[in-house]
Amino acid sequence: MYTRIKEFRVRQGITQADLARKAGVRRETIVFLEKGKYNPSLRLAHHIACILNTSIEELFFFDDETGPDE
Numbered sequence: 001m002y003t004r005i006k007e008f009r010v011r012q013g014i015t016q017a018d019l020a021r022k023a024g025v026r027r028e029t030i031v032f033l034e035k036g037k038y039n040p041s042l043r044l045a046h047h048i049a050c051i052l053n054t055s056i057e058e059l060f061f062f063d064d065e066t067g068p069d070e
Contacts, residue, residue: 008052
């Protein structure tokens with residue numbers, strides 16, 4: 001699974017630590033999510049999408065799919 005969390009986070013000027021605090025997780029969790037080394041629960045994915053003012057579909061996509069706008 002691929003993620004666009006970093007792209008959305010940077011665009012909004014939110015640090016990994018800020019996003020982690022708002023999402024109620026450790027900063028390391030955000031690091032692993034951004035690197036694609038951790039698949040979040042649906043609840044966490046939804047919460048992060050809400051924090052970043054986007055949808056789950058815009059943030060996450062599977063290996064066999066192309067990302068949005070690609």
